[in-house]
Amino acid sequence: MSELAEEREVILGVDTHLDVHVAVLIDVVGRVVATTSVPTTALGYEQLIEWVLGFGRFTRAGIEGTGTYGAALARRVQEHGIQVLEINRPDRSGTGI
Numbered sequence: 001m002s003e004l005a006e007e008r009e010v011i012l013g014v015d016t017h018l019d020v021h022v023a024v025l026i027d028v029v030g031r032v033v034a035t036t037s038v039p040t041t042a043l044g045y046e047q048l049i050e051w052v053l054g055f056g057r058f059t060r061a062g063i064e065g066t067g068t069y070g071a072a073l074a075r076r077v078q079e080h081g082i083q084v085l086e087i088n089r090p091d092r093s094g095t096g097i
Contacts, residue, residue: 008056009047011079012048013087014063016040016070025055040069061076062087 005020009031015022019040025033036042052058059082066074066086074084 010052010056010058012052012061014061014070014073016063016065016068016073018069019047021070025051025052040072042076044072048073049077049080051059058082060085064089
C-alpha cells in the first residue's frame with residue numbers, strides 16, 4: 001500500500017444479497033474509489049476486508065440487512081475492529097420494484 005493510501009480513510013458500503021454482496025468503497029467526501037462483489041462465504045468476507053485495506057484506513061462500513069443477509073459479514077467486519085452502521089433497505093412499496 002502506498003503512503004497516500006495509508007493516510008486516506010475509506011468507507012465501505014455493502015448491498016447484501018443471498019449469494020453475493022456488492023460493495024462500493026468511497027472516500028470521506030463521497031467519491032467512489034472502487035467497487036467489487038464477493039460471494040457470501042467466510043472466504044468472501046475475508047477477501048472483501050483485505051481488498052478494502054489495500055485502499056487506505058478502514059474504520060467504518062455501512063452494511064445493508066445486518067439482521068438478515070448481511071449479518072455474518074457485519075460480525076466479521078466488527079471482529080476486525082471496524083464500526084458497522086446498519087443501512088436500511090429503501091421502502092419499495094408502491095414503486096413497482
